[in-house]
Amino acid sequence: MRTSSRSFAQWRTLSATDAVRQSYAAIRDADDPAIFISLKPEEEALAEAEALDVAGPEGKPLFGLPFAVKDNIDVDGMETTAACREFAHKAEASAFAVARLEAAGAICIGKTNLDQFATGLVGVRSPYGVPKNALDPALIPGGSSSGSAVAVAIGAAAFALGTDTAGSGRIPAGMNGIVGLKPSVGLLSATGMVPACRTLDTISVFAATVADAAEATAVAQAYDAADFMSRDLPPAGVAPMPPHITVGVPLPGQRQFFGDAMAQAAYEADLDRLAGLGATIREIDFEPLHAVARLLYEGPWVAERYHAIREIIETRPEVLHPITRKIIGGAEGITAVDTFDAMYKLQTMRRQVAPVLAGLDCLAVPTVPAVYTVAQVEADPVTLNSNLGTYTNFVNLLDLAAISVPVGTRDDGLPSSLTLIGKAGSDARLAGTAAALEAGARPGGEITPPEGSITLAVVGAHLSGMPLNHELTSRDAVFLRATATPPDYRLFALDGTAPPKPGLLRVEQGTGAGIDVELWALSPEAFGTFVAAIPAPLGIGTLDLEDGTSAKGFLVEAEAVKTARDISDYGSWRRFMAEAS
Numbered sequence: 001m002r003t004s005s006r007s008f009a010q011w012r013t014l015s016a017t018d019a020v021r022q023s024y025a026a027i028r029d030a031d032d033p034a035i036f037i038s039l040k041p042e043e044e045a046l047a048e049a050e051a052l053d054v055a056g057p058e059g060k061p062l063f064g065l066p067f068a069v070k071d072n073i074d075v076d077g078m079e080t081t082a083a084c085r086e087f088a089h090k091a092e093a094s095a096f097a098v099a100r101l102e103a104a105g106a107i108c109i110g111k112t113n114l115d116q117f118a119t120g121l122v123g124v125r126s127p128y129g130v131p132k133n134a135l136d137p138a139l140i141p142g143g144s145s146s147g148s149a150v151a152v153a154i155g156a157a158a159f160a161l162g163t164d165t166a167g168s169g170r171i172p173a174g175m176n177g178i179v180g181l182k183p184s185v186g187l188l189s190a191t192g193m194v195p196a197c198r199t200l201d202t203i204s205v206f207a208a209t210v211a212d213a214a215e216a217t218a219v220a221q222a223y224d225a226a227d228f229m230s231r232d233l234p235p236a237g238v239a240p241m242p243p244h245i246t247v248g249v250p251l252p253g254q255r256q257f258f259g260d261a262m263a264q265a266a267y268e269a270d271l272d273r274l275a276g277l278g279a280t281i282r283e284i285d286f287e288p289l290h291a292v293a294r295l296l297y298e299g300p301w302v303a304e305r306y307h308a309i310r311e312i313i314e315t316r317p318e319v320l321h322p323i324t325r326k327i328i329g330g331a332e333g334i335t336a337v338d339t340f341d342a343m344y345k346l347q348t349m350r351r352q353v354a355p356v357l358a359g360l361d362c363l364a365v366p367t368v369p370a371v372y373t374v375a376q377v378e379a380d381p382v383t384l385n386s387n388l389g390t391y392t393n394f395v396n397l398l399d400l401a402a403i404s405v406p407v408g409t410r411d412d413g414l415p416s417s418l419t420l421i422g423k424a425g426s427d428a429r430l431a432g433t434a435a436a437l438e439a440g441a442r443p444g445g446e447i448t449p450p451e452g453s454i455t456l457a458v459v460g461a462h463l464s465g466m467p468l469n470h471e472l473t474s475r476d477a478v479f480l481r482a483t484a485t486p487p488d489y490r491l492f493a494l495d496g497t498a499p500p501k502p503g504l505l506r507v508e509q510g511t512g513a514g515i516d517v518e519l520w521a522l523s524p525e526a527f528g529t530f531v532a533a534i535p536a537p538l539g540i541g542t543l544d545l546e547d548g549t550s551a552k553g554f555l556v557e558a559e560a561v562k563t564a565r566d567i568s569d570y571g572s573w574r575r576f577m578a579e580a581s
Contacts, residue, residue, distance in 0.1 A: 003134050003177045004155035005208035007146060008065065008215065011158045016049035016064025016107065019158075023109055026156040033131030035147045035156070037071045038079055039110035048107050059397040060105030061219055067161040068151040071111035072118055073203065074192040078108075082194045083116040083126040087312060090239040095192025096227070097161065097203050097220040104219045109157065112147025116195040116321045117309055118163050118196040119328060120144050121171045122377045125321045129235055130374060134176045135414060138373045142172030144196075145204065149176045152206045159216045165196045166296055167392025169204025170220040170404040174367030174417035179438075180404040181205045181213040181431070185396055186231040186452075188217065189224035197304040199229065200396040206384075210405055210435040214238045217427070232478045240447050241436040242518065243464025243478040244574070245361035247279045247420075250286035258387045260370035266332040266416030267366045270407040270437075274418070277436050281466060282360065288353050293393035295346060297327070297386070299338035301397075306331035308380040323381050350398060357423065358470055362430060365391035365418035367404040391419060401427045405434040425476050432479075447480055453521040455480065456530070457553030459491070459544045460502040462571045463518050467499040471533075475526035478521040484546045484571075491515050491573065492556065492564035502573045503538065503556025503564065516572040517543070519551060527552075 004026070011019050024042045027035070049064060052065045057063035069075050072082040074091035075098055079089040087562070094102060102108065115125040123146030124130045131146045133139040134153030141150050145162025149172030152160050162169045164182045175181025180205060188203045195201050203220070217236040224230040249271060257264040275281050283387035300558050305328045306313060308570050309320075317325055357363075369390050377384050406415040418437065420430045449455055456477075461468040464479065485504075489512045504515060522530060531540050537560035543553035570576040 003153040003208075005152050005178050006155050006158065007208045008158055008212045011065055015063070018044060019064045019066055020045045020049040020107060020109070021336050023156050026154055026331050030132075030154045030156065030430050031122060032132045032150070034113055034126075034131045034243045035150050035154075036068070036110040037081055037083065037113050037128050037147070040078065040108065045107055045109055052105060052107070057105065062101060062116065062216065063105035065415040066109045066156070067101060067216075068110055068112050068148055068157040069108055070145050070148045070160070070162045070444070070502055072114060072163060072194040073098060073161055075108050075111060078111055080111070080194060082118070083128060084113050084312070084319060085127065086316060087309075087536070091192070093192070096189035100220050100222060101216065107139050112145070112151055112160065114146060115144035116324045117305070117328070118137065118144040118165060118168060119305060119324045120385055121167050121392070122381070122385050123172060123324050123374075127321065128458070138375070140175060140372055140374050140377050142175035144168040145172050145206070149173055149180070149206050153178050159205060159212060162206060163193060163196065164202055164204040165396060167199050167389050167395075169206070169465045170392055170402060170558045171388050173206055173404045175371070177406050177415040177417075179207050179210050179213045179406070179434070181207075181217055181427075182395065182402040183217055183236065183427055184233055184268055184401040185399060186229045186232045187236060187427060188220050189222065191227045191351070195308045197229040197301045198308065199304065200301065210403065210431050210438050211238055213403070214428070214431040233425045234428060234478070235450065237428045237431065238435050239432040239478045240481065241277065241432045242464030243482050244463070245279050245433065246282055246359065246465055247274060248282050248356070248360040250285045250365070251283045254286045254290070254392050256369055257332050257366070258370040261409040262412055263366060263368065263370055263416070266408055266410045270416055270418050271364065272431065273407055273440070274437060282377060283357055288349060288356070289394045290390070292346065292349050292353070292397050293389060294337055295342060296389070296393045296397060298342075299436040300334055300342050302328065303331040303334045303339065304424045343517055348399060353398060361422065361428070361473065362433065363421040365419050365421065366392070367419045371414060395421055399424045401425070401430055403430045403434045405438055407437050426473070428478065429473070447478065449480060449521040450478060450523075453478070453523055454527040455551045456520050456522055456527065457517040457545070457551040458520060459504050459517050459554050461467055461499050463574060466574070471530065472520050472522070475522055475530060477520040477522045477526065480521055482516065482518050484514045484516050486544055486546050487512050487514050488544060489515050490566060490568045491570070492561040493567050493576065494560060500568070500577070501538070504543075504554055504560055505556055505558060505561055512572055513568040514546060515568070516574065517545070517553065
């Protein structure tokens with residue numbers, strides 16, 4: 001089963017006017033009034049598109065791309081309902097992120113359905129109906145960003161905005177076979193978004209491909225002083241997957257699929273595919289992460305949801321969806337003492353989890369642990385919703401970034417999907433690995449170093465997948481490419497270092513060997529702190545590269561190699577260490 005979603009490249013073969021026409025044609029073909037809560041009149045959208053076509057695409061990176069917006073995010077002139085008619089109000093301005101997308105030439109076609117007040121992962125908790133899953137109408141669409149995911153999957157939108165507090169930007173993507181990018185909290189401004197949990201929420205992005213989701217996210221990204229959660233983070237986009245990464249996965253006995261054997265088999269096959277791209281799969285104890293996930297609906301974050309809709313729940317509770325009212329109403333018994341208790345508990349859990357995550361490039365978990373039908377969820381709405389949050393609820397609580405990407409196919413023909421999870425600011429690196437999974441191969445080419453960055457050549461323990469690589473990734477270094485030196489260097493295994501390290505020594509031109517290196521880009525500040533921590537006899541100098549360029553890189557003092565083993569014939573520290581092990 002495949003969606004009808006289309007990549008930006010396909011949309012860009014059309015004029016803005018024709019793109020809008022095809023968008024509305026897809027909506028009519030779907031014949032599903034539950035996807036959109038409000039739709040911009042087609043003539044109005046066409047008028048915007050015609051004006052764009054006249055002006056041309058210059059300075060408009062998202063020129064003519066139709067997009068949809070979850071109806072808890074403001075769009076100028078349109079109603080915001082959060083799937084509650086009694087809450088509806090007309091927006092006087094577009095949300096910060098929406099405005100940036102519109103300024104880039106994207107055309108908003110409408111506001112999409114959601115689990116009321118973004119409370120749910122199922123997509124069936126709305127008075128505006130249940131959007132039909134794009135792959136199988138018997139299945140739930142996933143929530144809370146149900147309409148946004150379906151709009152992309154049916155080909156009505158090039159991309160769509162959702163929100164994500166506990167998985168709402170990932171579960172609908174997995175259920176509809178598309179990409180769901182959940183940025184680091186604070187990477188996208190939340191100004192103009194109706195909050196669920198204000199300290200955990202983020203706008204999310206759905207698209208047909210990883211590159212498309214990353215591009216839209218990068219355009220929407222900007223610091224917003226009006227949003228107290230906004231922060232400066234490394235630019236979104238797609239950074240190439242390094243040759244070797246270490247990926248954490250749950251221990252086999254901790255993998256929860258709730259009886260869905262096809263989901264379990266698909267996850268194992270997806271991990272094999274990830275390993276085939278050069279990833280080392282490391283099984284880790286996931287119980288601390290599951291414990292964090294359980295906090296979300298047991299602690300003060302339910303009270304934060306209560307705060308967001310306090311006026312309605314205290315004066316007009318009857319207008320709420322029954323399940324929404326039951327969940328958020330549970331906050332009435334939470335005290336200030338309970339709140340502090342949960343906050344202390346979370347901070348303790350973060351300390352416990354940090355060492356586990358420090359040695360990993362990312363986590364890889366099933367996006368959807370079990371596939372459910374609408375009928376199943378209606379029969380057991382709370383338990384099945386909780387099951388869906390098994391691998392999503394902990395992410396924002398731990399200040400992590402995530403991206404969901406279709407990888408393989410289940411035995412029933414439905415797509416299987418992995419979610420990659422990394423530390424805040426690792427959005428571009430996660431997207432690079434997701435893009436490799438999407439393509440079935442590492443992305444080719446070379447990324448342009450970020451403006452103002454310093455390129456560093458690493459040769460030993462700082463290589464991707466090696467013990468000290470985290471000293472780069474923790475500084476938000478961006479992998480650029482793998483290359484080698486000309487035969488003007490010798491490589492030595494240094495004595496008495498922990499972890500083992502090599503030393504690279506320049507020799508007479510042509511008398512050495514070509515040595516494999518990786519190029520990473522760091523900000524000047526990160527480069528400074530990195531260099532300051534380098535112990536003798538290593539230092540940073542200028543390395544020549546085989547293509548005639550040069551970069552700052554590791555060199556060793558000549559005195560230190562007098563008794564060291566010359567391993568130049570290996571041409572690579574990685575090859576030497578593989579044989580040694």
